[in-house]
Amino acid sequence: MATHHLTPLHRAALEVVAAHAGVPLDTLKVDVPPNPSMGDLAVACHPIAKATKQNPMAIAKAIADAFVPTDLLASATAAGPFVNFRANRPALLRWVIEQALGNTLVPAVGTGKTICIDYSSPNISKELAFHHIRSTGIGHALAQIFRALDYQVVGINHLGDWGTTHGMLIAAYQQWGKEDKIDLAQLDIAQLNELYVRWRDHTNPLKHEAAGKWMAAIVAGGDAAEVARAALAKEVERCALATNVARDWFKKLEHGDPEARALWDRFRAVSWAEFEGVYDKLGITFELVRGESAYEPDLADVMAELRAKQLVETSEGAQVVWLPDQKVPVIVEKSDGASTYATRDFASAKYRHATYQFDRSIYVVDRGQALHFSQVFGMLEKAGYAWAKQCEHVTFGLVRMGGKKTSTRGGAGVMLKAVLAEAKARALAKMAEADSPAAQLPLVNGVPLAEQVGIGAVLTVVVAMVTGTESFSVVKALQLTGLVACIVGLKLVH
RNA sequence: GCGCCCAUAGUUCAGUGGAUAGAACACUCGCCUUCUAAGCGAGUAGUCGCAGGUUCGAUUCCUGCUGGGCGCACCA
Numbered sequence A: 001m002a003t004h005h006l007t008p009l010h011r012a013a014l015e016v017v018a019a020h021a022g023v024p025l026d027t028l029k030v031d032v033p034p035n036p037s038m039g040d041l042a043v044a045c046h047p048i049a050k051a052t053k054q055n056p057m058a059i060a061k062a063i064a065d066a067f068v069p070t071d072l073l074a075s076a077t078a079a080g081p082f083v084n085f086r087a088n089r090p091a092l093l094r095w096v097i098e099q100a101l102g103n104t105l106v107p108a109v110g111t112g113k114t115i116c117i118d119y120s121s122p123n124i125s126k127e128l129a130f131h132h133i134r135s136t137g138i139g140h141a142l143a144q145i146f147r148a149l150d151y152q153v154v155g156i157n158h159l160g161d162w163g164t165t166h167g168m169l170i171a172a173y174q175q176w177g178k179e180d181k182i183d184l185a186q187l188d189i190a191q192l193n194e195l196y197v198r199w200r201d202h203t204n205p206l207k208h209e210a211a212g213k214w215m216a217a218i219v220a221g222g223d224a225a226e227v228a229r230a231a232l233a234k235e236v237e238r239c240a241l242a243t244n245v246a247r248d249w250f251k252k253l254e255h256g257d258p259e260a261r262a263l264w265d266r267f268r269a270v271s272w273a274e275f276e277g278v279y280d281k282l283g284i285t286f287e288l289v290r291g292e293s294a295y296e297p298d299l300a301d302v303m304a305e306l307r308a309k310q311l312v313e314t315s316e317g318a319q320v321v322w323l324p325d326q327k328v329p330v331i332v333e334k335s336d337g338a339s340t341y342a343t344r345d346f347a348s349a350k351y352r353h354a355t356y357q358f359d360r361s362i363y364v365v366d367r368g369q370a371l372h373f374s375q376v377f378g379m380l381e382k383a384g385y386a387w388a389k390q391c392e393h394v395t396f397g398l399v400r401m402g403g404k405k406t407s408t409r410g411g412a413g414v415m416l417k418a419v420l421a422e423a424k425a426r427a428l429a430k431m432a433e434a435d436s437p438a439a440q441l442p443l444v445n446g447v448p449l450a451e452q453v454g455i456g457a458v459l460t461v462v463v464a465m466v467t468g469t470e471s472f473s474v475v476k477a478l479q480l481t482g483l484v485a486c487i488v489g490l491k492l493v494h
Numbered sequence B: 001g002c003g004c005c006c007a008u009a010g011u012u013c014a015g016u017g018g019a020u021a022g023a024a025c026a027c028u029c030g031c032c033u034u035c036u037a038a039g040c041g042a043g044u045a046g047u048c049g050c051a052g053g054u055u056c057g058a059u060u061c062c063u064g065c066u067g068g069g070c071g072c073a074c075c076a
Helices: A008-021 A046-052 A056-066 A089-101 A132-148 A164-176 A189-202 A211-220 A223-254 A258-282 A292-308 A341-356 A367-382 A386-390 A416-433 A449-464 A482-493
Strands: A041-044 A073-079 A082-087 A114-118 A152-157 A312-315 A318-321 A330-333 A360-364 A391-394
Touching (some): A008 A041, A008 A056, A008 A089, A046 A056, A114 A132, A114 A341, A132 A152, A132 A360, A152 A341, A164 A189, A164 A223, A164 A258, A189 A223, A258 A416, A292 A330, A292 A341, A330 A341, A330 A367, A341 A360, A341 A367, A367 A391, A386 A391, A416 A449
Parallel strands (some): A114 A152, A114 A360, A360 A391
Antiparallel strands (some): A041 A082, A073 A082, A318 A330
């Protein structure tokens, strides 16, 4: 047990037991008794019993009998193999108040250390879906905690603004933009999102209107099956061609094609304006907003480096890196020569280390990305960077609403804006219904109280649910009881 | 098929190598001079998935099994 973070009270209890038994401090630990009436702190004597081959109950009794009150400890009693201590309340309270006033209640364990935290990192050109609040909220909470511990925190928003997805958007705009009379000057994120979803459907053979009939016919067999099979094959081929069109657009973008670049710039600006509004509402901030595209100039160097270190092989036309104990290699360059996000994350990790000399670099990303991050960290290690061990992937599970996933891939996403609006509306209704005096308070920091309460509740619940199969509902979040109510209350005070 | 994660109260989730495993919601009862709601108080609630192992002691650590989630090369 790390003894350097102990409060004087904990240390005092440990010292009493350790001194009497003649064992080092760090072999013992302090617990809280199951019942407050038993005492404030408990030290178990089992480790001493093990070391000295004595009866733990006898040891505890001997220590309690020999106890002499100290500045901080008022009494000691033996309870089975435990020594239970009661604190000297006035002395303890004085200590707590002094620490609180001096703002030293939280140990400054991070002084002089830098920590990079990658969170939120949404994809440009898609609306912020509800699930984005997980990474955003957890990352921001971690950042605040590390700041309180006196770390220098670099909150990073690694925008997904590069890659084939953006080729898809350009392709979709080329395909439908004109006929739909999409005005680039008036473009909004909903339209971009729609283009994206439409393109994904456009390149998915199973989304063809006749796909259901074909599948049925194939299952039924006979001559009709042959016809259906041919039609499906044709559709698959068309989708493959369309997919290549998107890949080509991304390649053009990577090579600086002016038309591709201009569209991408516009899509990016529209998206960022939208994101900023939401972050503002949530009270989320970043030290660095740097998209994947910013690493594009580094990619050639990364490839050269990986090749120089003889890590790259050609496999099925793509450039790949094999990692130990992995059945599938990491693709660092696609067969058409375009980059992948593994390469870009490799470059961004190097950038972060070069720029901030971080002691830790944390990525707050859902656990579906676990393989990806283990690959990126693995490549860094294989490339000889010792600091790869200081990189960590902080995972969390998917958010479910009503038992369903909230992914945007299929276009059935739940929008973050909608959830926040609902939270606000419900908070407002709740206040009015309870005839609460709070409803009379018009603004807190210029924002309607209901909005603060609603957002606070949603953020708190979303950050609190870290493991397992989460299920979220706004109604639940707004059951302002217990912990949630306390935290929301604190948020309002600040 | 392979890999990673998870399994605790009716539900959603905490938690720990040690003493009686917790909270919220739900449910039941009571209080707030009438009813309802909100509020407050109390109560009921558990084979800690199953089976072995390590240990003085396992819900916690290890192995196997079962059940669920996610991921497995040119999306990010």
